[in-house]
Amino acid sequence: MQLRAIGSDPAVARHRRPGRPRPYGRHQPKATQLPEEYPYAPAADGEPGVEEDEPTGPRLTARQAFRRFWPLTRGDRRWLVLICACVIVAALAETAAILLFSDLTDNALRQGSLSAFWTPAAQWLAVAVLGAAVGYIGNSLAVWTAERFVLRLRARVFAHVQELPPHFFQRHRQGDLVERLTGDVEAIEQMVVSGVVGTVSAVFSTVFFSIAAFRLRWDLALATFVLAPLFWLAARRFSGRITSVARDERVADGAITSVVEESLGNIVLTQAYNRKDAEERRLGREARAWMRASVAGARMSELYEQLVEVIETLCVLAVIGLGAWEISQDRMTIGQLLAFAAFLGYLYPPIRNLGQLGLTLTAATAGAERLLEILDAEPAVSDPPPGAAVAPWRVHGTVEFDRVGFRYPGGDRRTLAEVSFTARPGELVLITGASGAGKSTVSKLLTRFYDPAEGYVRLDGVPLYAMPLGFLRENVTLLPQKTLILHDTIRENIACGRPGAAEHEIVRAARDAAAHDFIAALPEGYDTRIDPHTARLSGGQLQRIAIARAMLRDAPVLVLDEPTTGLDALAARRVVRPLRRLMSGRTTIMISHDLNLAPDADRVLVLDHGRVVETGTHHELLALGGAYARLHGSQNGSLADTGPQPTLRLGPL
Numbered sequence: 001m002q003l004r005a006i007g008s009d010p011a012v013a014r015h016r017r018p019g020r021p022r023p024y025g026r027h028q029p030k031a032t033q034l035p036e037e038y039p040y041a042p043a044a045d046g047e048p049g050v051e052e053d054e055p056t057g058p059r060l061t062a063r064q065a066f067r068r069f070w071p072l073t074r075g076d077r078r079w080l081v082l083i084c085a086c087v088i089v090a091a092l093a094e095t096a097a098i099l100l101f102s103d104l105t106d107n108a109l110r111q112g113s114l115s116a117f118w119t120p121a122a123q124w125l126a127v128a129v130l131g132a133a134v135g136y137i138g139n140s141l142a143v144w145t146a147e148r149f150v151l152r153l154r155a156r157v158f159a160h161v162q163e164l165p166p167h168f169f170q171r172h173r174q175g176d177l178v179e180r181l182t183g184d185v186e187a188i189e190q191m192v193v194s195g196v197v198g199t200v201s202a203v204f205s206t207v208f209f210s211i212a213a214f215r216l217r218w219d220l221a222l223a224t225f226v227l228a229p230l231f232w233l234a235a236r237r238f239s240g241r242i243t244s245v246a247r248d249e250r251v252a253d254g255a256i257t258s259v260v261e262e263s264l265g266n267i268v269l270t271q272a273y274n275r276k277d278a279e280e281r282r283l284g285r286e287a288r289a290w291m292r293a294s295v296a297g298a299r300m301s302e303l304y305e306q307l308v309e310v311i312e313t314l315c316v317l318a319v320i321g322l323g324a325w326e327i328s329q330d331r332m333t334i335g336q337l338l339a340f341a342a343f344l345g346y347l348y349p350p351i352r353n354l355g356q357l358g359l360t361l362t363a364a365t366a367g368a369e370r371l372l373e374i375l376d377a378e379p380a381v382s383d384p385p386p387g388a389a390v391a392p393w394r395v396h397g398t399v400e401f402d403r404v405g406f407r408y409p410g411g412d413r414r415t416l417a418e419v420s421f422t423a424r425p426g427e428l429v430l431i432t433g434a435s436g437a438g439k440s441t442v443s444k445l446l447t448r449f450y451d452p453a454e455g456y457v458r459l460d461g462v463p464l465y466a467m468p469l470g471f472l473r474e475n476v477t478l479l480p481q482k483t484l485i486l487h488d489t490i491r492e493n494i495a496c497g498r499p500g501a502a503e504h505e506i507v508r509a510a511r512d513a514a515a516h517d518f519i520a521a522l523p524e525g526y527d528t529r530i531d532p533h534t535a536r537l538s539g540g541q542l543q544r545i546a547i548a549r550a551m552l553r554d555a556p557v558l559v560l561d562e563p564t565t566g567l568d569a570l571a572a573r574r575v576v577r578p579l580r581r582l583m584s585g586r587t588t589i590m591i592s593h594d595l596n597l598a599p600d601a602d603r604v605l606v607l608d609h610g611r612v613v614e615t616g617t618h619h620e621l622l623a624l625g626g627a628y629a630r631l632h633g634s635q636n637g638s639l640a641d642t643g644p645q646p647t648l649r650l651g652p653l
């Protein structure tokens with residue numbers, strides 16, 4: 001009849017993995033440790049994307065962690081109050097049942113009187129029905145509230161993750177982030193909602209049962225409570241070790257998810273390069289770490305359980321010993337002693353639960369630390385404060401880099417320095433240079449994934465930081481090096497360029513992108529589901545879908561980052577015509593190694609180690625005989641060859 005602490009309720013725990021380790025991940029230094037302009041830049045202590053085993057995030061106490069997440073219960077607190085009321089009523093009903101049981105043993109059973117049976121029996125039944133009703137209501141509400149909390153927390157973390165800058169994802173393994181959004185979110189729920197309800201339940205049950213115990217036999221009750229602090233001491237002794245084991249479990253869980261996810265994502269490399277054994281060894285290594293952490297966790301809780309059993313036995317023996325002495329002194333009957341011993345069966349579980357709850361909270365702290373590492377990471381850019389933003393206007397598309405300097409968070413050197421150029425509406429500016437020169441970084445600043453550390457990036461004369469981020473990204477379309485594809489239908493993949501676009505607009509965009517014919521030839525046409533690894537479409541076809549999406553978006557500024565990378569000559573040629581249509585009438589910043597595209601550019605910028613070393617038209621730069629001429633020569637086999645390379649030339653329509 002007792003309302004269980006919902007953390008231990010199988011209904012609540014159904015989707016959890018009891019005993020399953022959850023990871024405590026790494027690794028993001030606290031925002032406060034970092035330079036102001038790069039609020040969550042990690043120390044430059046490792047290669048991007050390389051995970052360290054040891055977590056370096058902030059360590060919290062259970063109380064600090066609880067305080068951080070408690071505000072998320074806002075909106076559900078009235079339900080929490082109702083659940084706690086049910087818990088208290090259930091504890092009262094339980095206490096009443098215990099007293100009625102004692103009444104029955106004292107009167108009906110000891111006196112052998114059936115007439116003394118009916119009244120307490122009827123009362124007991126009524127109390128049982130009341131307890132069952134509030135138990136049902138309380139537990140159902142508790143599950144509902146707990147799940148709402150999980151929903152809300154996950155949505156909050158997910159929304160935050162989506163605002164984080166590219167380097168955050170380069171430094172956290174995807175699998176580990178997945179684990180944080182699933183396992184760790186649930187661990188926090190156990191700390192906050194289930195934790196509160198469980199504590200209220202255990203505290204009130206302990207108080208009520210203690211009052212009942214003193215009412216039954218104060219001397220035996222005293223003997224019981226003298227030893228009760230042993231439970232608390234045991235829990236305290238274990239809490240430090242349990243937090244550390246829980247951390248290891250969470251790290252191991254995140255690592256396993258990461259390895260599986262990375263291996264499956266790289267299955268072609270694995271198979272083509274016979275890396276099966278290496279991948280198995282990698283998984284085996286993480287699995288063994290997981291097993292070690294898991295066994296250590298299980299051993300720890302088993303040890304705690306057994307210790308508590310021994311303490312309980314000690315308490316029962318103390319009570320029986322005292323009872324035996326009382327009986328020998330004729331101050332007590334065997335019936336009374338047995339009734340009290342039976343009562344201990346009720347009293348100890350809530351006392352034991354209190355200790356257990358402390359451990360659950362401590363273990364959940366490891367999950368809290370991991371989630372706070374995400375929540376405390378600040379986006380690299382944010383919208384201007386309300387009222388300070390420049391009001392949206394009809395963008396013409398003049399892009400201006402004005403003495404721009406930039407260093408990646410945690411980077412040891414400037415990636416861009418003193419970069420200045422202007423692209424006017426309808427112009428094509430091609431940015432080229434050696435690998436690592438900083439070309440893609442220009443596209444990241446122009447789409448405001450980062451703000452420059454020095455200088456300004458402007459659109460129609462307005463600094464990008466002064467306009468709402470959504471407005472900027474509506475007006476500047478990025479076609480990145482890697483074709484971005486949603487796990488959805490082809491229609492949705494194109495329509496996401498402009499949500500709410502009509503069917504005929506989607507088809508027109510696909511036609512302009514030279515994608516309609518191959519889409520229409522698919523059995524399910526525009527309803528064909530695709531994903532980034534789809535085998536149904538070639539790289540060039542996926543690129544044309546991305547172009548159709550950009551067509552539909554119809555932004556005045558276009559940023560093309562290596563638009564023909566990864567495509568063979570034929571596929572690249574097929575992409576060029578749609579690209580030309582897309583670029584027509586827009587300001588285009590094209591980042592490319594491919595200098596076959598250069599003759600059509602109004603201006604070519606050559607970047608070297610983050611600096612613009614040459615600017616001019618293709619012919620001017622060739623005539624200059626400098627860095628551009630060398631790049632061009634190396635692509636075309638001869639420094640002297642200055643003639644046009646027409647294979648991918650944009651040329652007239």
Ligand SMILES: Nc1ncnc2c1ncn2[C@@H]1O[C@H](COP(=O)(O)OP(=O)(O)OP(=O)(O)O)[C@@H](O)[C@H]1O
Binds near residue numbers: 440
């Ligand atoms: N998140 C990051 N953190 C630190 N350094 C970075 C990060 N991203 C890029 N860099 C560094 O910035 C420099 C410029 O990178 P960028 O991607 O802009 O070069 P790129 O010219 O586009 O190269 P490629 O042609 O090979 O794509 C490189 O040295 C790179 O290692």
